[in-house]
Amino acid sequence: MQQLLNQKTLLVTGGTQGLGLAIAEAAAREGAVGVAIVGRSAAKAEAALAAIRAAGAATPGFEAAAIIADLSEPGEAERAVAETVARFGRIDSLVNAAGATSRGTLLDTSRELLQEHLTLNLVVPFMTMQGAVADMRDRGAPGTILNIISMSMHGGQPYLAPYTASKAGLAGLTKNAAFAHRFDRIRINGLNIGWTATPGETATQKTFHGAADDWLAAAEAAQPMGKLGQPDEIADAVVFLLSDRSGVVTGSIIDWDQNVPGAYDQ
Template sequence: MQALMQNKVVLITGGTQGLGRAIGEAAAREGASGVAIVGRSAEKAEAAVAAIRESGSGSGTEVIAIIADLSIPGEAERAVAETIARFGRIDSLVNAAGATSRGTLLDTTRELLNEHLNLNTVVPFMTMQGAVANMRDRGAPGTILNIITMSMHGGQPYLAPYVASKAALAGLTKNAAFAHRFDRIRINGLNIGWTATPGEAVTQKTFHDAEDDWLTKASAAQPMGKLGQPDEIADAVVFLLSERSGVVTGSIIDWDQNVPGAYE
């Protein structure tokens, strides 16, 4: 442990499973004093809280779960308020929750588009608003990391609403970073590529009729012989949240093994 998050309070949306949970574990390992995770499932939240506490056993990290459906207006704001009420502040925010369902330009309904825009753009907007307000009120520096996607560069035809909402989040990330740079609040985004999470397994089987060995086949086809790993991404997130990442703000970083704009 390098104690990159020593005595920091971190709020993580989507923190009860997959990448969000891995980020919580990494933050606890790096000495976070408080971790608040947000998710819909009480059962997943209970397991995540236990795992994060175990990761931070050497530093005594306090972990709370906020059960919330972020698609409902006001729930994102409640998550921020409950975190501040419990810990007195927010030092770092990670927006890892989001919608990933499929839709093309031609078959996407207004309802599906709104679902993506709400979860992938509006919810991060509101959590950032609350976190930045708390940081400014305290006159304290802070860090925010938005999980975006490599697909914001264009993506597949069946990801039209997803791409639209995540590209908007990338623009919001830069706008907020510029607006609050003199508040010493650093805001960055991570464009993650194809990642091996339980949620991705569900997505592959639901939308692409994937077989049980889909991960083995998909991994073999990648340049590095594997998909992105949640624990590796979590380490990158914690670094960007920490002081070790220096003055970096407003950066949208491609975290993948494929290079946009490069061709055989």
């Protein structure tokens, strides 16, 4: 443990499971003094809190809190920020890890499905960033924000049309906000993650692609590095980008994947 987030407070949306939970645990291990997670399920939140508190056990006074919210509902993203500030007195870092990943092509995506993706993948990060940046500016304090985006923002598969549109929008928002608040010393970056091994991905593969129970082994065997992206490895990268060790970096959208956009075998 390097204490990269020593005495920092964080808000992590989507922090009750998968990648969001891995990020919250990594932050706790790296010396954060307060971690708030947001999710819809109270049962998942309780299990997540136990893991996060165990990860932060070495930090005196460490606190973890869960905010039960359906972020697709108006006002819930804003409430998550307000409750974090009320609990910890401030937000030093924000991670937007929650999002929608259901399928749809240009031709079969309904207005409702498109709106679901735009709400969870773009509007919610917009509102949490708005609240976090306002808190940082009001205190005259520096801060960091990391948005989980996707390699699909480069174009994506045909069945990810609404997802791709929303994630490309989040990439643009990340750069816009980073530029707007660079002199506030608020650093805002994005991570384009590729195919990642999470319980949520297993559910997605089975629901939308009829995957068998051994889908993960087959998928990993076909990858250049012999595995899919790992939540703990991505979490370490997120913590680094939130920390002072990432220096002056802001407005960067980093491809975190083993495939290279624009490169071809033939």
